[in-house]
Amino acid sequence: xxxxxxxxxxxxxxxxxxxxxxxxxxxxxxxxxxxxxxxxxxxxxxxxxxxxxxxxxxxxxxxxxxxxxxxxxxxxxxxxxxxxxxxxxxxxxxxxxxxxxxxxxxxxxxxxxxxxxxxxxxxxxxxxxxxxxxxxxxxxxxxxxxxxxxxxxxxxxxxxxxxxxxxxxxxxxxxxxxxxxxxxxxxxxxxxxxxxxxxxxxxxxxxxxxxxxxxxxxxxxxxxxxxxxxxxxxxxxxxxxxxxxxxxxxxxxxxxxxxxxxxxxxxxx
Numbered sequence: 001x002x003x004x005x006x007x008x009x010x011x012x013x014x015x016x017x018x019x020x021x022x023x024x025x026x027x028x029x030x031x032x033x034x035x036x037x038x039x040x041x042x043x044x045x046x047x048x049x050x051x052x053x054x055x056x057x058x059x060x061x062x063x064x065x066x067x068x069x070x071x072x073x074x075x076x077x078x079x080x081x082x083x084x085x086x087x088x089x090x091x092x093x094x095x096x097x098x099x100x101x102x103x104x105x106x107x108x109x110x111x112x113x114x115x116x117x118x119x120x121x122x123x124x125x126x127x128x129x130x131x132x133x134x135x136x137x138x139x140x141x142x143x144x145x146x147x148x149x150x151x152x153x154x155x156x157x158x159x160x161x162x163x164x165x166x167x168x169x170x171x172x173x174x175x176x177x178x179x180x181x182x183x184x185x186x187x188x189x190x191x192x193x194x195x196x197x198x199x200x201x202x203x204x205x206x207x208x209x210x211x212x213x214x215x216x217x218x219x220x221x222x223x224x225x226x227x228x229x230x231x232x233x234x235x236x237x238x239x240x241x242x243x244x245x246x247x248x249x250x251x252x253x254x255x256x257x258x259x260x261x262x263x264x265x266x267x268x269x
Contacts, residue, residue, distance in 0.1 A: 089224025
């Protein structure tokens with residue numbers, strides 16, 4: 001869905017006072033670039049050519065003001081499978097001290113600063129055996145927002161719940177795709193505020209059936225364990241759930257041409 005990625009690039013640029021790109025024109029450039037560099041597209045199962053468009057300010061100035069000059073670039077890199085040995089659940093720590101973003105800030109934008117603000121929390125989580133961090137809202141430290149590099153979904157008592165876009169959560173392209181697929185499958189899905197206390201209560205009541213993150217690199221990343229406040233939630237016996245697996249197979253199947261793209265997401269080069 002390169003069109004949605006370019007659309008989000010302009011939304012992020014607007015928040016950062018960067019002028020917009022011509023999305024249709026850049027799409028043409030992107031298709032030509034991939035065509036020229038097609039020999040770099042790997043063919044092994046699970047591999048792909050990672051495409052990263054980005055914009056940096058290039059005005060030679062130290063003024064605390066928007067730049068008058070910018071450079072737009074697209075870089076390509078062959079990448080291996082996100083999960084070596086197949087998809088498997090990850091362990092995530094619920095972060096209660098550090099804050100990634102707040103409403104009114106740049107949390108909804110795809111910008112490098114949002115990642116660097118999370119490095120200390122990620123390092124702390126890694127030291128205790130966690131793969132990533134689950135962020136809570138920056139005001140009350142109660143409401144779940146997103147994982148360090150992914151949006152987050154929970155299946156609770158038959159219903160899929162994902163945090164609503166509050167202004168501090170990135171509108172993930174894969175997140176949008178998952179919502180569209182779930183709606184087509186008539187799976188109950190709700191975008192709303194959900195507190196970590198509510199999630200833990202659902203776990204205690206035996207109603208937390210699955211949890212998974214969504215993002216470009218992993219597509220679907222099942223969550224097997226959640227560590228919060230000295231407690232550990234082991235979800236679905238630390239195994240990938242049936243809905244997570246079905247979503248992963250569907251999205252990757254469309255990406256690789258094994259399944260028909262009835263959504264018109266794929267752009268052929």
